[in-house]
Amino acid sequence: MWGSQGLVRRFGDRLVRPGDGRYGAACAVHNAVVERRPAAVVYCRSEDEVRAVVVEAGEAGLGVVVRSTGHGVAGRSVADGAVVVDVGGIDHVAADRRRITVGGGAVWLKTDAVCEAAGVAVTGGTVSSTGVGGLTLGGGIGWLLPSYGLACDSLVGARVVTGNGTVIEADDAATPELMWALRGSGAGLGVVTEFGFRAHPLLPVHGGSFAVDLDRVGDWAGAVAELMSDPVPSTMLGPSFLFRDGVPMLSVDVAMHGPGPRDLARIDALRRLPGIMSDTVRPRSYVSLQTMIDEPSRSGLRSYWTAGYPAMVRPELIVALAGRIRRSPSGRSIVFLENLHGAYTRPPLPTSFPTREPRLSALITGAWHDRADDEANMDWIASVRDVLAPYLSHHDAYLNYSSDQKGTGRPDAPARLRAVRTALDPHGVFV
Ligand SMILES: Cc1cc2nc3c(=O)[nH]c(=O)nc-3n(C[C@H](O)[C@H](O)[C@H](O)COP(=O)(O)OP(=O)(O)OC[C@H]3O[C@@H](n4cnc5c(N)ncnc54)[C@H](O)[C@@H]3O)c2cc1C
Known part of the structure; x- marks a missing residue:
């Protein structure tokens, strides 16, 4: 069993090892597909504690992985046989x-x-x-x-x-x-x-979502594709295909930071389109904007994410994705599009982020409950990927949006x- 007496004394019940009743919960991450058996999970509260754990793991020849929330879909914050340094307690x-x-x-x-x-x-x-x-x-x-x-x-x-x-x-x-x-x-x-x-x-923010009846997506497809290719400068637009209360829909998520009158007018024009089931776009506090699509219940589902960078969005793609979401076997999966523009294209400092060229991101997040449904859901994810494939640029998927994420x-x-x-x-x- 890894962990010196000194470490056991220092961390007490913040050091969890196999055999401990809390071990299963300590190894769990957001994506339930990820089932790993680390040598230990150590909950650190300070940099000194992190150092002590890294040194002792290194001396024992064990690998170390870092975990903050465990959200990463690829599950790289837990690893078989390694020591998990959980930094969730270092949250100043x-x-x-x-x-x-x-x-x-x-x-x-x-x-x-x-x-x-x-x-x-x-x-x-x-x-x-x-x-x-x-x-x-x-x-x-x-x-x-x-x-x-x-x-x-x-x-x-x-x-x-x-x-x-x-x-x-x-x-x-x-x-x-x-x-x-x-x-x-x-x-x-x-x-x-x-x-x-x-x-x-921090400038004034407006935001929210237009929930659109999937039967009227044809009426929205042109406007959404136009806003993705000619973005409103202050605005992040995120059309997503998802379920709310079991109902599949198009949700056009809008976040505006310091919008001018022209920007507001372009988004306001969406209100004239048919099929709006709810409209929550309004001035907000910043925290309200940042939490407007939170859905805490998704942790613990089985997940597979695949992503890419479309070079463009045509109205036909919007209609085709609407057709796909209706067929999601779990009723919990989501297909997100996001437009990447403005300051994204002009990083002020050198970065290792692999590309700034594509202006759109697409993400398919498959999510379901039971292992028995793995195959049906993976088949559905592949079918959505097929719809997107003709639009995708050659650039690798965004690291944070990929189940196949590899480390540095x-x-x-x-x-x-x-x-x-x-x-x-x-x-x-x-x-
Ligand atoms: C519900 C949900 C919403 C998301 N929304 C977005 C979004 O809006 N935009 C976006 O870009 N991505 C989004 N993502 C993807 C997200 O960026 C990745 O899942 C990311 O890896 C999560 O980081 P984490 O620290 O929360 O998770 P973890 O799984 O704890 O960590 C992920 C990786 O980062 C490493 N890591 C974490 N903290 C540290 C640290 N302090 N030092 C060194 N390494 C560290 C871990 O070792 C691991 O490899 C979302 C994911 C989920 C599940």
């Missing part, structure tokens, strides 16, 4: 007009609330229970993307515990290569105990990334 957040400081295990809900109180913002996730850690390290698509780019585009500093337990205070002056790697290449570089973001002004240590990772990783973790402690 502070913000002033220049900088937002966030603990490595904080979630966006807490971060956004602190930011709103300080009158600042940074691009965060569209679901508030998602961790700042994994989302930022993989890029970070969120409602403020047209104004402030990906979450990682605002990352200006980090505290990183390396494979030998050393702490690096990273910034662009001292460690430019590490900052480049942290901005968008994914996890596996170390334990980030603190993120430092550039703070941006993958053999085919770019040489520049491998060099950063090797320098930080020459013995490959982080798996």
Whole structure:
């Protein structure tokens, strides 16, 4: 059984190992398909604790993985035989007009609330229970993307515990290569105990969703395709195909940051289209915008996500996707489109996020309850993928949206990334 007496004494019931009644729950992550048996799960509350665990795991020749919320669909925050460093307890957040400081295990809900109180913002996730850690390290698509780019585009500093337990205070002056790697290449570089973001002004926000009757999607397809190819500058538009209360529908999610009258008029024009079952688009507080599509009950479902970057959206695609969602065997899956534009195309700092070229993202999130339904749901996901395939550009799927996500240590990772990783973790402690 891994873990010295000193470690057992120090962590008490925050160290969970096989045989402990809490072990099963400690290994569970958001995606129920992921079933791994780590050597231990250690709940850390401070950087010192993280260092102690990394050093002791390394000395024992065990791998280390980091977990903040366990949202990552690929399940890279747990691994067989490794030590899970759970940083969920390191969740301090502070913000002033220049900088937002966030603990490595904080979630966006807490971060956004602190930011709103300080009158600042940074691009965060569209679901508030998602961790700042994994989302930022993989890029970070969120409602403020047209104004402030990906979450990682605002990352200006980090505290990183390396494979030998050393702490690096990273910034662009001292460690430019590490900052480049942290901005968008994914996890596996170390334990980030603190993120430092550039703070941006928080402008008035409007947002919500138009829930549209699927029988009227033909009337919406042209307008949605037009708004995706010629985006409203202040606005993130996310047409999604999903179920609410068992009813399949098109939900046109809208998030506007500092919209001008022309922007508001273009979105307002949607209200003249037929088939609106509900309309929640209105001025909101920032936290209300950031939580408007939260759906906490999705944790613990079996999931498979696949994604890509469409080069364009035609009305026929909108109609075809509406046809597919009706046939979802689980009634829990979602197909999301998002338009990537504005500041996303002009990152202010060098990033390892692989592309800025495509202007659209597509995500199929299959979600279902029972193992017996795996095949039916995987077949359905493949059928949606077939509908999207003719539209997809050659770029690899967005890391954070892929069940097949590989780590920064993958053999085919770019040489520049491998060099950063090797320098930080020459013995490959982080798996
Ligand atoms: C409900 C839901 C909504 C989502 N919405 C969005 C969205 O709007 N935009 C978007 O871009 N993505 C979104 N995602 C995808 C999300 O970005 C990824 O799932 C991301 O990996 C989650 O990070 P996490 O820290 O919450 O999860 P975890 O599973 O805990 O971590 C994911 C990866 O990041 C690593 N990691 C986490 N924290 C640290 C840290 N402090 N130091 C080092 N490594 C760390 C882990 O080791 C793991 O490899 C969503 C996912 C879910 C489930």
